[in-house]
Amino acid sequence: MDKEKPPGIVLTEAQKKRQRERSIAIALALGVLVVLFFAVTIVKGSGVLVRPM
Amino acid sequence: MSIVENHTLTLTPRISEAGVADYIALLKPRVMSLVIFTALVGLMIAPGHFHPVLAFTSILCIAVGAGASGALNMWYDADIDALMSRTAKRPVPAGRVTPQEALAFGLILSFFSVMTLGILVNWVAGGLLAFTIFFYAVVYTMWLKRFTAQNIVIGGAAGALPPVVAWAAATGSLAVEPILLFLIIFFWTPPHFWALALFRTDDYARANVPMLPVVAGANATRLQILLYTVVLVAIAAAPWPLGYFDAAYGISSLALGAGMLWLAIKVYRNREDAPALRAARQLFGFSILYLFALFAILLLEVVVKAAAPLFW
Numbered sequence: 575m576d577k578e579k580p581p582g583i584v585l586t587e588a589q590k591k592r593q594r595e596r597s598i599a600i601a602l603a604l605g606v607l608v609v610l611f612f613a614v615t616i617v618k619g620s621g622v623l624v625r626p627m
Numbered sequence: 628m629s630i631v632e633n634h635t636l637t638l639t640p641r642i643s644e645a646g647v648a649d650y651i652a653l654l655k656p657r658v659m660s661l662v663i664f665t666a667l668v669g670l671m672i673a674p675g676h677f678h679p680v681l682a683f684t685s686i687l688c689i690a691v692g693a694g695a696s697g698a699l700n701m702w703y704d705a706d707i708d709a710l711m712s713r714t715a716k717r718p719v720p721a722g723r724v725t726p727q728e729a730l731a732f733g734l735i736l737s738f739f740s741v742m743t744l745g746i747l748v749n750w751v752a753g754g755l756l757a758f759t760i761f762f763y764a765v766v767y768t769m770w771l772k773r774f775t776a777q778n779i780v781i782g783g784a785a786g787a788l789p790p791v792v793a794w795a796a797a798t799g800s801l802a803v804e805p806i807l808l809f810l811i812i813f814f815w816t817p818p819h820f821w822a823l824a825l826f827r828t829d830d831y832a833r834a835n836v837p838m839l840p841v842v843a844g845a846n847a848t849r850l851q852i853l854l855y856t857v858v859l860v861a862i863a864a865a866p867w868p869l870g871y872f873d874a875a876y877g878i879s880s881l882a883l884g885a886g887m888l889w890l891a892i893k894v895y896r897n898r899e900d901a902p903a904l905r906a907a908r909q910l911f912g913f914s915i916l917y918l919f920a921l922f923a924i925l926l927l928e929v930v931v932k933a934a935a936p937l938f939w
Contacts, residue, residue, distance in 0.1 A: 589642050599647045607743070610684055614747045617680045 643728060649718040653701055653729055654694030654736075661918070662693040662789045665812065668922040669790025669805055671929045673797035681748055685796035688744035689789050691736050692756045696785070698733035699764035702726050704772070707834040713827060733764070744796065752796035759788040773835075776842040783816030784809075807866050811921065814859040818852045818891060819914040825849075825894070825907035845903075849895045852910070856891035860884030863921060872925065879924045883917050 585593065666689045670682055701708065701719050709720035718724040724732075737760050745753025767782030775781075787809045794805035824831055824838040825845060831838040840848040863884055867877025890910040897906040 583642065585642060589644055592644050592646050595647050596643075596645070596650075599650070607739070610687070610743070611747065613680050614684060617678050 641725065643725070645718065645724045645728065649723045650732060652718050653698040653724065653732060655697030655700075656694075658697060658786075659690055659693050661915075662786075663690050664919065665808070665922055666690075666789040666793040668925050669793035669808055670797050671926055672804055673794045675798065677797040682797070684747050685744065685752065685793060688740045688748070688752075689756060689792050689796075692740035692744075692760050692792075693789065695733050695736035695740055696760045696763040698729050698736065699760075700768045702729035702733055703764070703768050705729075707773075707836060710834040711827070711830040713830055737764075744792075748796045749799045751799055751801075752792050755788065755792045755795050759785055759792060762788070773837070776837050776839045778837065779820040780817050783813050783820075786816060787812035804866075804871055807862075807871060808922075811859070811863050812918065814855060814862050815914065815918050817855040818859065818887070819911065819918075821848050821852050821855075822894065822907045822911040822914060826904050826911075846898060849898065853891045853895045856887050860888055873928055875928060876921075876924050880921060883920055886913060887917050 663686060666686055701717055705719040705726055708714035708717050719726055719729050741753050741757045744756050763785035767785055771778040771782050790808040791805040795801060821839055824840045825848060828840045832841045839851060864877055864880045866872040890913050893906040894910050897903045
């Protein structure tokens with residue numbers, strides 16, 4: 575006879591909503607970081623390797 | 628017979644219900660807005676051309692670094708925040724964000740802001756930003772705040788550094804001008820926070836924070852506010868005769884300084900009941916306007932100078 579699996583952690587609707595919001599915010603922040611590094615690389619051109627102290 | 632009964636222990640992990648707004652609140656957005664503004668002025672008065680993308684990156688990193696300091700401050704100070712009416716609703720004492728989440732958030736943002744500024748702009752600015760975060764989170768929050776009545780005097784250095792970091796981002800070095808901006812904010816901090824402490828004395832006393840009115844009394848604080856305001860007005864006007872900023876700034880600075888001084892004298896003279904509280908609230912409110920206006924004038928001067936060749 576198959577044993578029933580324990581339900582594990584079941585998130586409430588409010589928890590799911592907040593988790594989704596946080597995930598979107600993290601994705602946006604990472605997106606901004608990627609765009610920022612890309613833009614600065616384009617702006618600096620070959621000078622991107624020059625790191626003034 | 629066993630004395631230990633068979634019990635089923637259910638360990639339910641805590642599922643965070645913190646929303647994005649709670650994490651934004653950890654960044655202390657109102658403090659951050661003043662940091663962004665003062666840093667912007669530091670950046671704009673710096674000599675030479677600075678590419679707008681790099682300028683935006685610098686301001687963003689400084690803002691995020693300031694927010695990270697705020698999150699670390701709220702992590703460490705959750706116990707005293709819970710005791711003060713002004714701060715009891717913050718995300719950590721209110722239980723919406725756990726201390727561990729606030730700590731992780733603050734550390735991650737500190738790391739990314741410093742590394743991004745260092746890698747993309749320069750390491751003088753990156754190093755200064757790291758020092759600013761360290762000074763606010765460790766020197767001020769963990770040590771000075773609970774240890775001495777001079778907490779906000781020395782700790783004020785952290786709030787005064789953003790325009791210096793911004794100047795360093797634009798030029799890769801330091802000069803007299805950003806140091807002058809630093810000194811203005813540094814000497815502005817005590818009258819500003821002690822005015823707040825005068826009408827929040829009970830809060831600070833309940834939380835056992837040794838703010839000057841709690842430790843030395845309201846009258847000693849009023850005298851200190853007046854003395855620091857005199858020094859502030861002199862230092863804020865000094866860049867004009869020294870030749871660093873123009874007459875427009877100098878005259879505006881003296882006019883605004885007269886307002887600060889008048890309100891500081893009102894605080895010194897009104898020592899009882901409602902008029903005393905009203906005077907402290909007025910000084911606190913005006914001090915924000917004062918700093919904002921001083922820096923706005925500097926910004927305006929730069930804009931006018933840049934635009935002048937287009938019209939003359």
